[in-house]
Amino acid sequence: MGDMSKAGSGRDVHDSVIESLAMQYQMDENHIRRIYEQELSKLKHDSRVKSFLPVLCSRHVKEILSTGG
Numbered sequence: 001m002g003d004m005s006k007a008g009s010g011r012d013v014h015d016s017v018i019e020s021l022a023m024q025y026q027m028d029e030n031h032i033r034r035i036y037e038q039e040l041s042k043l044k045h046d047s048r049v050k051s052f053l054p055v056l057c058s059r060h061v062k063e064i065l066s067t068g069g
Contacts, residue, residue: 025065
C-alpha cells in the first residue's frame, strides 16, 4: 500500500473512509483504496491542515466515481 501503510492514527480514519465509500458505492474496497491513495498523495502535497484530508479526499473520490472514472 502507499502512504497509508505507515503506522499512525490517521490510518484508521482513512481506512474507515475507504470502507464507507466501498459500502456506499457497492464497489471492491481495493479499487476504492487505489483511487483514494492516489488522491490522498496529490492532496497531501499542498495541504496545510492535515485533519481535513479524509473529507477532501473522500469528496474527490466521490467525484471520480460519479463521472465513471
